[in-house]
Every structure is written in structure tokens, then in C-alpha cells.
Amino acid sequence: MPKVLLPLKGSEKVGLIGLGTSTRGVAEVLAHSGIGTLTLRAKETIPSLLPPSFAVRCYTGDTVYDEIWEDILFFSPSARREDPRLLAAKSRGCRFSSDAELFFDNTHAPVFAVTGSDGKSTTATLTSLLLSGGAYDVRLAGNIGRALSPLLFSEGRNTLTVAELSSFQLQYLSPRTRRAVITNLTPNHLNWHKDFAEYKEAKSHLLTYAEDAVLSADDEGCVSLFSGIRPFAVFSVRESLSSLLRYRARHVFTLSEEAICLDGRRLLPLSEIRLPGVYNIKNFMAAIALSMGYTDEERILSVARTFSGISHRAELVATRGGVRYVDSSIDSSPARTLSTLSALTDPPILLIGGKGKGVPFDSLIPTILS
Structure with a gap:
């Protein structure tokens, strides 16, 4: 079992903020690493959801952020970190982390990351399917309902990870990835983010350390984030190949002659795509761009013919x-x-x-x- 390098020193005290999928994933990693005691700070505390090996001290309701004495806190993505009591603890030396941060600090496997206002779950799922079926051990996790950090224990030489990341996760994270795409940008989660500018800034963190970035040219918000970045691939259902050459991308995906075209060559006839809607054509373009070099045309055709979509989406x-x-x-x-x-x-x-x-x-x- 690969060793996970926890950001701990000696017998430091550990706490969880929130009790969702991601923090339960962190608890699983902590349990495997021999941590026996932790603090749980959440609106509703249900210690039975944690591994039974823990001795748990709970803070809930109005006392969630009282008496912060831990050395490190692992946050649920939905928990912001600007509460004055949290900032006071941070000034005293308390460190902040999360499931996603723990994963990206330790993983050695290539990561293919997806974010965006719409289509990220479908695109991430398509990417994982395109990468599968060959020599790779492909895992899909993140904002799609599976914690990232427990994947570290099963990581091997042929492992590939597809990570769906939300704006909540990216607010405090700039991950290193093999390839990344922002599907689109429209106002969302403005009851959590201060404004659309902060939401957009959080999404942009995905591009900071991406080896290859994929651009959705049909989305003005995405285009604005690529100032100074040369995309690995660009895709559009509206523009022509000659028009998209202005981005100087290595690969260009267009819609022409009732097919998805790659660099001017017919790649995938629309009649072969089981999913309806122009937005799913874009999702396919993004997923194929992410998986280039790790999949082939036979696999692309097979996924297009058989994939019927994710649960609760049309x-x-x-x-x-x-x-x-x-x-x-x-x-x-x-x-x-x-x-x-x-x-x-x-x-x-x-x-x-x-x-x-x-x-x-x-x-x-x-x-x-x-």
C-alpha cells in the first residue's frame, strides 16, 4: 500500500470541518495512517459515519468554531475559511487542508481534471470511459460523489485519475494536472461566492499548473481566462477550423459535415453519438481532447454508441x-x-x-x- 505523506508533525491534533463525502475520505486516510483521535466540527455531528477506530470530540451548532486548538483542520468543500475564529487560529499556526489538497500533494499519477458551470460531470464521466478499456487503471472521483484522497492507497504505475472539481474545491486549490478543461462559465453558486468575479477566479485556478489546457472557444468567459496561455486543444461547435487557428492550439475540434472533426478530419459522426443535444457534442469534444494520446478512435466510437448519460441529467x-x-x-x-x-x-x-x-x-x- 503506497504511503500517504500527511502534513503532520509528531503527535499533532487533527480536526475535520464538516462531515460530507470528502471529509469522510480524509478520515479514511487518517485511520490508515494510524491517527487515533480527531475533532469533528459540523452542523450535525454523526461520529458513527467515521471509522470506528477514532476517539472523536464533537463541536456542533453555534460552537462549531469555538476553542480551536487543533494543529491542522481538513475542510469540507462547502465550508469557507474566512470566519474570524478560523483566521485567528490560522494566525496561531493552525494549518488548513482538504481532501483534494491532500490528494494533489501526494499523487504521482497523471490527473485529467474537469471543472465548469455546466457539463463537468458528463465530461468527466466520458473522459474516464475514453481512458478505460486499455492498459490503464482509471479512477473517477472528486465533486462527482467520491472522495479523492483514499485513491492514494491504490495508486499504481498504470493509474490515471479523472477529477471533477467544483468552484468550492478550487477556491483554495491550484492543482497540478496532466490535462485540464473548463467546460464553460456562467453565474453559479453566488450564494456561496462573494460575486461572479470570485467564482470565475476560483475556476481559473485549474489552469495555473495544468501541463495541457483545453479551451472552449464558444464560451467568452473561458476565452478570457486563456490570456497568455497557449491551449493544447481548442473546440467549438460554431467556428470554422480557419477561424480557430488564431489560438495556435496543437489540436482543433470543430463541427462540420454532421461530424466532430479533429484538425479538419472527420473523427466522429454525430449519428453515432447516443446522447442528444449540442451541449453533449461539446462534452464529447472536451472529453476526447482530454484523453488524446491515451485512447483511440475505436474506443471513442464505442463510448459514443453506448454511453446514455449520467443519472438525473436528461x-x-x-x-x-x-x-x-x-x-x-x-x-x-x-x-x-x-x-x-x-x-x-x-x-x-x-x-x-x-x-x-x-x-x-x-x-x-x-x-x-x-
Whole structure:
């Protein structure tokens, strides 16, 4: 089992902020590394969710950040780090980390990273499928529901990791990756980020140490982040090959003659792609760009023909009395809802709702009315 180099010195005291998938992953690493005692600070503390080997001291409710005496705190992605009590602890020498930071500090395997406002789960899943089927041991983790740090124990010579990263994770992280893509940028999570500028800045951290960066040329927000960066690949469903040459990318993906084209050559006919919608053509372009050199055309064609999408994203769940019921509850922003609606062939009866994230819904109105 590979050794994980924890950022600890001697018998330092360890705490977890929050009890989600990522912090439970950190707890698993701590347990394997012989740590026996930790502090759990969360809105709701359920110590039984942690490995049974731990002696746990809990702080909850209004006392979550009281009496911070730990030497290092591992944060859940949804927990911000600017509370005055946290900053006071940091000034006393307390160090901050997370599941993703622990993983990227220790991994030696190539990482293919995906972020973006929309399409990142589909793109990350497609990338993992394109990389699989050969000599590689491919793992998919991160914001897609699986902690990153426990993967360190099963890392081998042929390991490849596909990491889906959220703006919450990237707020405090600039990871080193083999290849990275930002699928698009639209306002999101503005109930957590101070404003869209901070959200965009967090996403941009993915490009800081990427060996190869993939550019979505159809998205103005993404293009603005590539100032001074020469992309490994650029993709567009709107622009021509000659137009995209201005980015000086090594590879160019375009949409032409009813096919995804690579450097002007037909690569994947649209008729072979099982997933509907222009947004999924973009997801395929991004995933193929990420996996270049690690997959082949036969694998690309096989994935296109068989991949039916991720759960809760334009997912057909039932047909009753000639009526199709589609679950797209993962569309937690107006932009995602618009993308899904654009892929439907029949006018839908639309049921929408949920908790807002500080994002205006005005953009939905014209489409709903039409």
C-alpha cells in the first residue's frame, strides 16, 4: 500500500470541518495512517459515519468554531475559511487542508481534471470511459460523489485519475494536472461566492499548473481566462477550423459535415453519438481532447454508441400512456435547464423548482413562454 505523506508533525491534533463525502475520505486516510483521535466540527455531528477506530470530540451548532486548538483542520468543500475564529487560529499556526489538497500533494499519477458551470460531470464521466478499456487503471472521483484522497492507497504505475472539481474545491486549490478543461462559465453558486468575479477566479485556478489546457472557444468567459496561455486543444461547435487557428492550439475540434472533426478530419459522426443535444457534442469534444494520446478512435466510437448519460441529467426514467418522464434534476442552474430543453424534440410539460443559489432566473422566461 503506497504511503500517504500527511502534513503532520509528531503527535499533532487533527480536526475535520464538516462531515460530507470528502471529509469522510480524509478520515479514511487518517485511520490508515494510524491517527487515533480527531475533532469533528459540523452542523450535525454523526461520529458513527467515521471509522470506528477514532476517539472523536464533537463541536456542533453555534460552537462549531469555538476553542480551536487543533494543529491542522481538513475542510469540507462547502465550508469557507474566512470566519474570524478560523483566521485567528490560522494566525496561531493552525494549518488548513482538504481532501483534494491532500490528494494533489501526494499523487504521482497523471490527473485529467474537469471543472465548469455546466457539463463537468458528463465530461468527466466520458473522459474516464475514453481512458478505460486499455492498459490503464482509471479512477473517477472528486465533486462527482467520491472522495479523492483514499485513491492514494491504490495508486499504481498504470493509474490515471479523472477529477471533477467544483468552484468550492478550487477556491483554495491550484492543482497540478496532466490535462485540464473548463467546460464553460456562467453565474453559479453566488450564494456561496462573494460575486461572479470570485467564482470565475476560483475556476481559473485549474489552469495555473495544468501541463495541457483545453479551451472552449464558444464560451467568452473561458476565452478570457486563456490570456497568455497557449491551449493544447481548442473546440467549438460554431467556428470554422480557419477561424480557430488564431489560438495556435496543437489540436482543433470543430463541427462540420454532421461530424466532430479533429484538425479538419472527420473523427466522429454525430449519428453515432447516443446522447442528444449540442451541449453533449461539446462534452464529447472536451472529453476526447482530454484523453488524446491515451485512447483511440475505436474506443471513442464505442463510448459514443453506448454511453446514455449520467443519472438525473436528461434521464428517461419512465414511459406511461405514451408520455415520457425525464429526470433532469441535476440541472441546478438556468443555463443547464436551457441546455436540456434545447435537446428535447417535443414540447415538454416542465416541472421546475428547488433552492436558488443567488442566480437570476430571467434567462429561462423567454424559453418557457415559447
